[in-house]
Amino acid sequence: MSLRFDFSAPAVAALAQADAARAMQEDVGDGDLTASLVDPGRHAHARVLARESAVLCGAPWVEATVRQLDPQARIRWLCGEGERCAADQTVLEIEGTARALLTAERTALNFLQLLSAVATKTALYADAVRGTRASIVDTRKTLPGLRLAQKYAVRTGGGVNHRIGLYDAVLIKENHIAAAGGVAAALRAVAPAARSAAFVEVEVETLAQLREALAAGARMVLLDNMDLPTLREAVRINGEAGDDRKAMLEISGGVTLEGLRALADTGVDRISVGALTKDVKAIDFSMRFQEG
Incomplete structure (x- = not known):
């Protein structure tokens, strides 16, 4: 690892992929027992809503988590990284296999809620x-x-x-x-x-x-x-x-x-x-x- 992490887009993407892989192994292990009840061929649409005003942060981690399970998932952000979202605003839409979205849900939201919290608090102090x-x-x-x-x-x-x-x-x-x-x-x-x-x-x-x-x-x-x-x-x-x-x-x-x-x-x-x-x-x- 270099002495100073540069936070360029490629470096952040690689970091997010490594964090997501570790987090999914922790959560999924040998497999999601509940999601296995869902037809593997079924597709779903998902929306992510912010329940409170925040500075959105963590998009690379959300995308890395989802794409570990469904590389073909379609991800559309309605609020950009570093932008402020309002309460009850839809910030993200995802289309992919239902199993993948169900399994990725908690880990993706964990990254989003933590990193947005840090960015929001920092913005308040700044x-x-x-x-x-x-x-x-x-x-x-x-x-x-x-x-x-x-x-x-x-x-x-x-x-x-x-x-x-x-x-x-x-x-x-x-x-x-x-x-x-x-x-x-x-x-x-x-x-x-x-x-x-x-x-x-x-x-x-x-x-x-x-x-x-x-x-x-x-x-x-x-x-x-x-x-x-x-x-x-x-x-x-x-x-x-x-x-x-x-x-x-x-x-x-x-x-x-x-x-x-x-x-x-x-x-x-x-x-x-x-x-x-x-x-x-x-x-x-x-x-x-x-x-x-």
């Missing part, structure tokens, strides 16, 4: 900071095995991806700093790994640590659990460092939707939000069949 310099960034607080899918959904909703995993970027946190003997020492120690990393970021909890990080050449700094006055002072200190020492500033810890705009107005560059992928409520979609 809208809240619109007009500021801040972008909304995800974290590694994802469902095991579905990280790339959820990070794709964050991008679909207007957010920005942080590191994909432990392998592609460096984030020096408080325990790393304590073990290394300080911020500057940790930054010096990470130099060999930095050559293959997408970026190096260091977490600080005080303004003194911020000054130490800037003096040591940090170019990305995570401001952890700071109150608004301290954040504003951190932005001021960073601005005074000069262009050759100025870092990208990111906020983490205790971020809520209610307080989001005030955080963005401090002038930071990024706000990371674990809730985008961790605390999501599935969007309600349903599939309805009509014989055809």
Whole structure:
């Protein structure tokens, strides 16, 4: 796997196919005992309805799931990927064998409800900071095995991806700093790994640590659990460092939707939000069949 997943259409399609294959094996195993009651030659039409307003996300996963069982299925989206659908809107029509649609139904909807939930929540947070310099960034607080899918959904909703995993970027946190003997020492120690990393970021909890990080050449700094006055002072200190020492500033810890705009107005560059992928409520979609 490359260090940074590019989320191009072919890469996303391949990811969706792999996720769908794993999910169908989990759900179907040796066969769908109930769907086997249906005549294998019978065809059906199905509609997928959104039961609530949402940013639609997950089309590649839905298509991969259906086509694993019926490669000839006809799939027509009435709401595009990344577009907002309304409550009770039909977002998708499918024609295919009845057995295939019945077997694929739950897995396809599971992907659609989860990824649309992530995209919808991300859009809500992104809208809240619109007009500021801040972008909304995800974290590694994802469902095991579905990280790339959820990070794709964050991008679909207007957010920005942080590191994909432990392998592609460096984030020096408080325990790393304590073990290394300080911020500057940790930054010096990470130099060999930095050559293959997408970026190096260091977490600080005080303004003194911020000054130490800037003096040591940090170019990305995570401001952890700071109150608004301290954040504003951190932005001021960073601005005074000069262009050759100025870092990208990111906020983490205790971020809520209610307080989001005030955080963005401090002038930071990024706000990371674990809730985008961790605390999501599935969007309600349903599939309805009509014989055809």
